[in-house]
Amino acid sequence: MSMKDLQSALVKGMIGRREFMAGAMALGATASTASLFAAQAAETPQKGGQLKVGFQQGSTTDSLDPATFNNDFMFAIGYAVFNGLTEITPDGKAAGELAESYEATPDAKVWTFRLRSDVVFSDGSKLTSADVIATLNHHMSEQSKSGIKPLLAQISAMKAQGDHTVVFELESGNADFPFVFNDYHLGIRKAVDGKIDPLSPIGTGGYTIEAFEPGVRALLKRRDGYWKEGRAHIDEVEILAIADAAARLNSLMTGEVDLIDRPDLKTIHLLKRRPGINIHTQNGTLxxxxxxxxxxxxxxxxxxxxxxxxxxxxxxxxxxxxxxxxxxxxxxxxxxxxxxxxxxxxxxxxxxxxxxxxxxxxxxxxxxxxxxxxxxxxxxxxxxxxxxxxxxxxxxxxxxxxxxxxxxxxxxxxxxxxxxxxxxxxxxxxxxxxxxxxxxxxxxxxxxxxxxxxxxxxxxxxxxxxxxxxxxxxxxxxxxxxxxxxxxxxxxxQYVSAMSDKVKKPAAVTEMWDLDSQRFIERWWVA
CATH class of the missing domain: 3.10.105.10 (Dipeptide-binding Protein; Domain 3)
Structure with missing residues (x-):
């Protein structure tokens, strides 16, 4: 067996860390080198598998309309099915997502965003500037009640320059403007005749919506050929709204779900003693x-x-x-x-x-x-x-x-x-x-x-x-x-969540919001 085979067996749960260390040293690795190989294996995403999630939040009034998103159930779905122009990285910076690049004038008043040319929606149509503008207009319209509307009010004008460039003119300079587009409301939707269908499940993200019962359940499936390399690893993700803390904890302990958010901190000691369950904490802005x-x-x-x-x-x-x-x-x-x-x-x-x-x-x-x-x-x-x-x-x-x-x-x-x-x-x-x-x-x-x-x-x-x-x-x-x-x-x-040890995550996560800033469906994987 090679070192690569050992690492694969460790990631898939076929062997434990102790067996891996013994096998690695039998192949001639030192203890420190074997530990390094183990750490690398733990951080290597694997494709496939299923993930069941129990969320505290979720409401029967939930809707796919991004203007109405107001709880974690919808945030997680939004980030899995749709993409924004930017995303926040673990070091707290705004990196391009659908935007390949962006730049501003010296006074930070005019911003030019250049879109990636290789992005397609789940129905096969290509992303264009028209989709970006139509999505933003949905939130900026006079009748809109979107939670992101106040942050978009600074835009005095926006226009497309071809199919893959959008220029924004602001009322005044804003050095933080790119951070706005990471917001969970602003997943880009497909435009038809200059408008979006806010209830449409068609997105550019790594997953498609197979079932959606507001405040109850959502079933997501991984798209083949997702444009983001090294993302969207899990074949199928099911999200369940389990508001009761005791029921949520029990569902994890019995294996009904693999991950829960917001465990009851008064009973978290029960989870700490449970074999095969890990407690994950994040600092942040909560x-x-x-x-x-x-x-x-x-x-x-x-x-x-x-x-x-x-x-x-x-x-x-x-x-x-x-x-x-x-x-x-x-x-x-x-x-x-x-x-x-x-x-x-x-x-x-x-x-x-x-x-x-x-x-x-x-x-x-x-x-x-x-x-x-x-x-x-x-x-x-x-x-x-x-x-x-x-x-x-x-x-x-x-x-x-x-x-x-x-x-x-x-x-x-x-x-x-x-x-x-x-x-x-x-x-x-x-x-x-x-x-x-x-x-x-x-x-x-x-x-x-x-x-x-x-x-x-x-x-x-x-x-x-x-x-x-x-x-x-x-x-x-x-x-x-x-x-x-x-x-x-x-x-x-602190953000606190609990999960089966089959759930794997990168060494560095974004700590602004819970569960890798609710991007865990795209960024994490299962063994």
Whole structure:
């Protein structure tokens, strides 16, 4: 048996690492060299096999319309079936995907994207500039409610230059513009007569949709001849929505599924002891929020918002809800791993006396509010809400916890109720995060917050090419958000998932979002 045969047997699970090491050294390899060969084998993708996934999220209101994507069930499908102009690499950069290259004018106001000429849709038609423009117009139209619409508002004009070049003119310079096209809403769709069919499953990605039951199940099959070399390895992927944490954990332990996201951290010790199951953790931009509608009483008073921010015990939440898989938050969404993080911003902590002071400033001696929550918002959201309710009592604040149904939470509660639970996977740059969730008028501005100074800085920082000045602007924006914004952000979390040891992944993954930024279907493989 050759070293290549040994490596193949290791990858396929025919032999274990111990047998591989013994065989490699019998062939003359040293222990260190054998370990190197083992590591190389573990990172060599293999074609074939099946993968079953159990996701916490998914809703019966889900749709293939990319403008409506708002949960992990759809994000994973979107990235597997469609491609964007760019994708984020493990080192945090925006690399070309459908775009072979891109370049900007010195003021970063005009961007030229050149498309690959070898890309075809799953129906055999070739990708052209018309498909890109029609896809973007779907999100930018006046009637569109797409979550990406605010980020595309900066485009003042776009035009095709032939079949494989698109030129974008922006209202002002934006050095981060290529990052926009990694967004899960912006998988390019096929154009027909200048428009896309938003419900069509035809895409340029490595997989086709064989079955789609919203909020229940999706079945994907690998395309032959996918234009991306070294991607799309698994023959068939089935995604199941399993909202209940106990059911999701049990489905992995019994082998019903091979991978689950967001395991219940209180019971994760059961998985750690289970042979053949691996726990995968990622740092990133994940954060949990309790958004308050700042245009609705009593949350329209900044002192009420500050009282609530001081009445939550962040350390307790990290310890009891995240089981230590995270860190305290400071009521602003930029994580320490993102450029321009403001490390000088004073960390807010639990302080009932300060909470009482702000209540007094608001003319109140006590406060009654209702917090709408469900574990569909994030794993442990109900427990976090109950802990918040207890800690707030010391400040004279009565937080009534109203538990909502998991199904339909994102369509019926989030953005609808004046005080609720939510989470954000974050974005790779401050501009993208602030523009999506904090800019005045953004469809996903979950707090309905409008701060003139903040919005002025948002536009100025986006066009500022001096890195020092940019850092100052984003630092001030984080301070304004923390002290005046409508979101309580008590904690940042690690992404945690659990999987059978048959599931393999590259040594470096993109840590912005869960499961290789939800691109695991294309990038991972099974043994």
């Amino acid at each position: 954060h949990y929020t309790l958004p308050m509608h700042t245009d609705t009483a009593p949350f329209d008073d900044v002192n009420v918002r500050m009282a609530l921010k001081y009445s939550i015990d962040r350390e307790e939440l990290v310890e009891k809800v995240l089981q230590g898989y995270g860190a305290v938050g400071n009521d602003q969404p930029i994580s320490s791993s993102v450029p321009y993080f403001n490390a000088e911003l004073e960390q807010r902590s639990y302080d009932p006396d300060k909470a009482k002071f702000h209540l007094k400033q608001a003319g109140l001696s006590s406060l009654d509010v209702t917090l709408h929550t469900a574990d569909a918002a994030f794993g442990g959201a109900v427990d976090a809400s109950l802990l918040f309710s207890e800690s707030a009592k010391a400040a004279g604040i009565n937080v009534k916890v109203h538990r909502e149904p998991n199904d339909g939470y994102w369509s019926n509660v989030w953005l609808q109720k004046s005080f609720s639970a939510s989470y954000w996977g974050g974005r790779p740059t401050p501009d993208l995060m602030f523009s999506a969730a904090y800019a005045a008028g953004a469809d996903w501005n979950e707090t309905r917050w409008k701060n003139p100074r903040f919005n002025e800085l948002l536009v100025s920082a986006r066009a500022e090419l001096d890195q020092g000045k940019r850092a100052e602007m984003y630092g001030e924006m984080q301070s304004i958000c923390s002290n005046e914004g409508g979101a309580i952000i008590p904690m940042f979390g």
